Structure formats: C-alpha cells, structure tokens
Amino acid sequence: MAELFASYDILGAFWVTILITFWSAVGAMVLGTIAAIMRVSPVRPLQIAASAYIEGVRNSPLTLVVFFFFFALYQLMGMTLVAPSARSSTHAFLWGVVAMAVYHSAFVAEALQSGINTVPTGQAEAARAIGLDFTQSLREVILPQALRGAVSPLGSTMIALTKNTTVLATIGVAEASDVMRTMIEFRPDLLYVIFLIMAFGFVVLTLPMGMAFTALSKRLVVRR
C-alpha cells in the first residue's frame, strides 16, 4: 500500500476532489437559490423559466451535462473561462466545476423548495401584513425557516455531489477516480487495495458531511 502512495499522488487527487466539491457546492447553492426564488416569485415568466431549468437539468444525465459544457461549449465552440493559453487541465477543471454546479443546482432548488413548502402560508401572510415586501418576506421570514426544512435534503445533495465528482475523470480532471483508473491500469495486482483506498477516501469525505448536516438539522429545527 505504501508503494501505491509513493508512486501515485493519491492525496493530491483527493485534494482535487475536495476542491471540485467545494466550488461546485458553492456554485450549486447560489444557482439553486436563485432558481428556487424565481420559482416562488409572483412573476409568471420567472416561474416558468425556473421550472424549465430545474426540470431540464434534473432529468439530464450528469455525464451529458459535463460533456455539454466541456465538449460542446469548450472544445467545439471554443468558449473559455480563463485565457485560452492556460493548461488544458485548468480548462477541464473549471468547466467541470461549472457542469457540477449547474447539475446540482437543480437538486438544491428542489431541496429549498421542499423547505419552503414546510413553511406555513400564514408566515408569509403575516410577513406581508406587517408591510414587508416580497424580498424582505423571503429574506426575513420564509428563507430562514425554509433552510431549516431543507437541511436534510441539502445534505443528501451535497453527498451525492461529492461522489459525482468522479464523473469528471471522463474529461480528464485529475481527481480521485482518475488516479484510481491509472493505478488499476498499472497495478492490477493491487486491485482490492486500490478499491479499499478509494472507498475509504470517499467515506472520510462524506461521512462527516452527513453527520454535520444531521446535527445542523437537529439544531435548527423550528418548533411550532
């Protein structure tokens, strides 16, 4: 096992996984919150646009979304997020993060919406009755309570996101599963050890995540 760690940059690959997870999660939260707010807004065209986005993305395979951004937008149409002269691994990393953020934002939006549905309508009515406008009602009354109801499904989405980073190996991002593939190719004799290392690595990442979300949802529970 020590020789695996010596010849392959396993920790470095997991670090890339962590980076992808972090930035994709941030992006997914931002996009998902915007989509959820659009869907509950009183403006019909915004509702329709958000629903189309959420349903469209949520029902597409992740691989397809990743390929769309990397092959269609980047390789075919030449769209870049940084200077075109940057290393190709940088392009892959950035487009990978965008694809992950977009894909998971649909699930974040769904989680937030289910959270919003747990907030009784009376809360929104009371907020409007004291003169809060739509944005204020959302910010002061609805979202803080919705977030509490959304914590558990958000936790599941974030765990799924962490594991889904492995799909980015298909576009050459050097994350954990990419190094796993390389190791299996060159050291098939250590196959089971490699599997165990990978499984253990992901458990180390996701288990505390799940525990943190569970603790958070317990602490934030709204008594009614």
Added chain:
Amino acid sequence: MTAMASRNPSAATDHPVVAMAKVNKHFGALHVLKDINLSISKGEVVVVIGPSGSGKSTLCRTINRLEAIDSGEIRVDAQLLPEEGKELANLRADVGMVFQSFNLFAHKTILQNVTLGPIKVRKLPKSEADYLGRDLLRRVGIEDQSDKFPAQLSGGQQQRVAIARALAMKPKVMLFDEPTSALDPEMVNEVLDVMVDLAKQGMTMVVVTHEMGFARKAADRVVFMSDGQIVEENTPDEFFTNPQSQRAKDFLSKILQH
C-alpha cells in the same frame, strides 16, 4: 362601556378609514362576496358576525388585499388599494392584522416578532424599536417573555404578542380575523380584554368573531353577513334584541340558546 373616549365626532376625518364599494369576489364558482358596501369611520369598532362560510373572513382579508377582489373598489384612508408591490406593502404597514392562527414568526423571539416591522419597514433604529416593542409587550402583559420563542408561549399569549406586533406599526385600522377561535376557552378572555382596551383607546377596528359578548361590550356597529352579503347592520343593542332579517333571527336563535 358604550361611551368611549374616541366617540368625539370632531375627531372624525371627512373620509372613512375603510371604504368598500360594490366589492365582489369569487373562489372558482363560489361567489363569496356579493356587492359589499361598507364604510368604517375613524375610531369605529365594527364587529362582523355570521354563519361560517358567509364570507366574513374573506371580507376582512380583502381590506389589506391578502385576498384580491374581482370587482368593486376598496379604499384605506382614501387611498385605493394598489396592485401587489412596494406601494401595497406600504399600505399594508398601515393596516394591522391579527390572524386566527396567530402566525407569529416561528424562528424569531417574541421581541423580534414585534420589532421586525418597525426595523425593516419603518426603518427605526434597533434600540428604538426594542424600546417600543417592550412597551407594547408590557401593554399586552407579556413583557417577561420577550426572549422566548413563540412555541414556548400559550395560545392566548401568542395572540397577545400578535396584537402587539400589529400595533408596533402604529396602524390606522386593525383587522381581527377570528382572533379567539383557535384558543382554549380559558384563554379567550385575556385576548378579548386587550381588544376591549384597544377599542376604548379609540383604535379603528374590524373584528370578525363569534364572541357575542365582545360585540355587545365593545362594538359600535354589528355587521351581519350571510351567503356573501351584508344582510343587516345595526348597533349591538338593536341587533341582538331586535334583529330585522329572518336570517339574523335564525342565526341568533342558534347561538344564543346556551
């Protein structure tokens, strides 16, 4: 009880605080408000009663446009109710509302419930809002609970907080939508007492209720609704002792038997 401080005619402005004209509202096929005309003067306490399903709650909720109407017009302090938006939010700030199910903000403390409007809508500094909030909570007798959360209070206490929350906006009129219907019987009076005090102090009030005692004690006028119409309007004394319409007689005979 009938002679109230606010009953000074010279204090009355030349326009009513709430004016509803030919208001109609449907819920699908159901015609819930039929040609409602109602005018409420400054300082007046109007109690709306009627059988369930008669449209009295809906009437109450149209005044701050929690329910939009299909036709007719509603004016609050001479201003026509605007469409949903900033202007409507401003108008709602001037109309206090107390709900049957209290609807206190579950994630905020009692004091924060009362000060949210003053801080966010009236732009009061927090210290001033806190002072105002504590004063109002004292008035409704809950000052020692101000750091608790709504779920830690009894129903009667929560409803008194809800009244304080509405009062914190210094409203021109207060709407009460069956404020005691969700309360355990022993808590009804603590809420009604606060409302009677408010009435005495000259607050303009529209109260949808089944509490006939409150109507007799504090109302200037009783509005009786049935099937989406205002069937009868009169002083409480006249209405309870000498109802004119058959529907009012039927209704009163059913509720006053016990």
